[in-house]
Amino acid sequence: MNTSNAKYAIVVGIDGSGESLRAVRWAAAAARLRHEPLHIVYGFAPLSGFYGAGMPVLQNAYDDLVRAGERVVAEAVGAAREITGEHVRITSEMPNEPAAPLLVERSRNARMIALGSSGTGGFTGMLIGSTTVAVSAHAACPVVVVRGRDAESGPVVVGVDGSPSGERALAMAFEEACRRETPLVAVHVWSDDQFTGFYGSLPLALDWEEIERDEQRLLAERLAGWQEEYPDVKVERVVVRDRPRHQLVEWSGQAQLVVVGSRGRGGFTGLLLGSTSQALIHHAECPVMVVRP
Structure with a gap:
């Protein structure tokens, strides 16, 4: 041996x-x-x-x-x-x-x-x-x-949330997409809870279209430096109002690899795996890369 x-x-x-x-x-x-x-x-x-x-x-x-x-x-x-x-x-x-x-x-x-x-x-x-x-x-x-199907084609999909582990996941996703010569789908998800609180009470009238534009700008800022470093990687940006785990599990049905940070901005301090990474390693339809900070 x-x-x-x-x-x-x-x-x-x-x-x-x-x-x-x-x-x-x-x-x-x-x-x-x-x-x-x-x-x-x-x-x-x-x-x-x-x-x-x-x-x-x-x-x-x-x-x-x-x-x-x-x-x-x-x-x-x-x-x-x-x-x-x-x-x-x-x-x-x-x-x-x-x-x-x-x-x-x-x-x-x-x-x-x-x-x-x-x-x-x-x-x-x-x-x-x-x-x-x-x-x-x-x-x-x-x-x-x-896990999931044996996926040799399809894009690399990455969840983008701005967290420390999410930033590292973004770096790994660009590297994987470049090596595999395949497009990268960058998924940024936002939800009502970010703006209305846990119980959904509205403290003021919110302009949801303006919020979505802000989230699109946030995603563009996160991607800018990496797109300069990997100019040959074609990037599709997805900004949607939903739960991250829902979107990423759905995208896993057409991806060859999903890349996600070990935990995002939400959850309880001290958790080593967030709800999104937990959901993906249990339910994704393709291999999942979990990246710690």
């Missing part, structure tokens, strides 16, 4: 599920597109979820689990190599550590992490795995949740 102490470019977490193999293929395509290394991580903690895990374990049983884990890693490496050919360096590791904290640690030296939308654990009917939620909330680099 290959390991590397160098800084990683693209990391993908696996667990033996079909969803994690989809994440491997997405990550391999991203590594090929960037001509960057791919690192496959299997958090191998086979006894951590079992009652009585502190009791002695028969060596033969443990050896069987190790061999099964090695087969999982070999299958993932093979799936990645089918995508990359011999042009991308692929490394792998299978430490005896729980997946979520391991991947968060690897994120400190990674450009991005890719994960499947659900894994081998959890409860039947859950829309997304606990590891995916934990890594999306705590990773030090962007996290791509590979």
Whole structure:
């Protein structure tokens, strides 16, 4: 098994599920597109979820689990190599550590992490795995949740809200659109609550058309510098009065990637994932990149 102490470019977490193999293929395509290394991580903690895990374990049983884990890693490496050919360096590791904290640690030296939308654990009917939620909330680099359809065409869509994580998401979205040679759709959503308060009481008569023009100017200002840096990226601006999660989930039906900040201007202080990013990693119809500040 290959390991590397160098800084990683693209990391993908696996667990033996079909969803994690989809994440491997997405990550391999991203590594090929960037001509960057791919690192496959299997958090191998086979006894951590079992009652009585502190009791002695028969060596033969443990050896069987190790061999099964090695087969999982070999299958993932093979799936990645089918995508990359011999042009991308692929490394792998299978430490005896729980997946979520391991991947968060690897994120400190990674450009991005890719994960499947659900894994081998959890409860039947859950829309997304606990590891995916934990890594999306705590990773030090962007996290791509590979879900929905296999989208190789369509625009990159980004939610623009002016928050610190939203600004970083905008930078990543322009980079992705440029690399993929595809248009970028910048979606800026505003709602009545911004102007009427939580309970919808109107303190004064509001000119909704003027508010919309102000929001369009705000979006133009956010995009101006990035359009100068990426002049070849065609940008479509969308300003709409709605909820961000509604619009972005709808746009995910025609996008190849949706990029969103980990949390926006609303919500409660201390939340690591906002309602919009939560909704997307559960319901989007294409892969979602969650970007922290």
